[in-house]
Amino acid sequence: MGKKIVSFGILIALLLVTILYSAATGSIKVGLIELAQGLIWGGNESVEVVRDLRLPRLFVAMLAGAALAVSGVLLQAVMRNPLADAGVIGISSGAGLVSLLMVTIFPALYFWMPLFSFLGGALACFLVYSLSWRSGLSPLRLILVGVAVNATFTGLGQSFNYRGSYAVTSVNQAISSIFTLKTWSDVEIMALYGGIGLVLAMLLGSWCNMLVLQDKTAKSLGIPVTKARLIVSAIAVLLASVATAVGGLIAFVGLLVPHIARLFIGSDHKWLLPFSALGGAWLILAADTLGRTLLAPTEIPASIVMTVIGGPFLIIMLRRSERVHGH
Incomplete structure (x- = not known):
């Protein structure tokens, strides 16, 4: 218990330091005292720019990171596979x-992007389940099918780039993972849908603890396995889809964060879910801040930073799982 509380305390302190650094650093540099005074009393043009441009970006990055990390925890519980992640198995690309397809065809429905994203994520999740199910869930088959589904949806999405349409270009920018020009309305959408998903996820810790067991064992403990799997999957898809609609396509968050979180606080989902939410918020905020400041004024998208970190991490995890299973 003591180690868990200390781990939470360190992570919260790390997140707060990163928030303050990210808010004060950029093309317009503002001291923390000046920032606080400007936010409270107003009348400072630099602080107003920070408030209208940098702070929404900061909140969207944190909320998207929290949503993707928690989505990863839920998918790993449902699929009994530590390699499951919305980005890896195609939910984010779906x-x-x-959302890209619907908004291209019906531009007036731009503000319904979270709904379209959810439908796309649900379709990808259904395809992965149905194509990989063969008298049970095979972790390896599930990942291989997920990678194939992800590649298919990613290829279809990228094919839109070659149509030369301004509308398509602008929508591509909307779902890219550069958090530039995010507004407080984006924060509201992310906070509403993502907040609902996160609260529901926190309430499902005991179900997740049961779902990682074999189905027969979970049923003997009184858990409605099929119903629980559907509900947990739906919440995971909701979180990943909203994060994709507002924050863009970012892979590996749901893979990295839960794995590292288990090293610090164990596998009890009642602790793992909130810790992963904080860890995901910090990771994406740190990735976005790094991408924004490393080669300023040029920006590196958070998705590229995460791919550079996550790719080698996935290889290490695959090698470890092979060693564990003795192959």
Whole structure:
């Protein structure tokens, strides 16, 4: 218990320091005292720019990171596979493709992007389940099918780039993972849908603890396995889809964060879910801040930073899982 509380305390302190650094650093540099005074009393043009441009970006990055990390925890519980992640198995790319397709065809429905993203994510999740199910869930088959589904949806999404349409270009920018020009309305959408998903996820810790067991064992403990799997999957898809609709396509968050979180606080989902939410918020905020400041004024998208970190991490995890299973 003591180690868990200390781990939470360190992570919260790390997140707060990163928030303050991210808010004060950029093309317009503002001291923390000046920032606080400007936010409270107003009348400072630099602080107003920070408030209207940098702070929404900061909140969207944190909320998207929290949503993707918690989505990863839920998917790993449902699929009994530590390699499951919305980005790896195609849920994020499915969400991005359907929202891109619908908004391209019906531009007036731009503000319904979270709904379209959810439908796309649900379609990808259904395809992964149905194509990988063969008298049970095989962790390896599930990942291989997920990678194939992800590649298909990603390829279809990228094919839109070659149509030369301004509308398509602008929508592509909307679902890219550069958090530039995010507004407080984006924060509201992310906070509403993402907040609902996060609260529901926190209430499902005991179900997640049961779902990682074999189905027969979970049923003997009184858990409605099929119903629980559907509900947990739906919440995971909601979180990943909203994060994709507002924050863009970012892979590996749901893979990295839960794995590292288990090293610090164990596998009890009642602790793992809130810790992963904080860890995901910090990771994406740190990735976005790094991408924004490293080669300023040029920006590196958070998705590229995460790919550079996550790719080698996935290889290490695959090698470890092979060693564990003795292959």
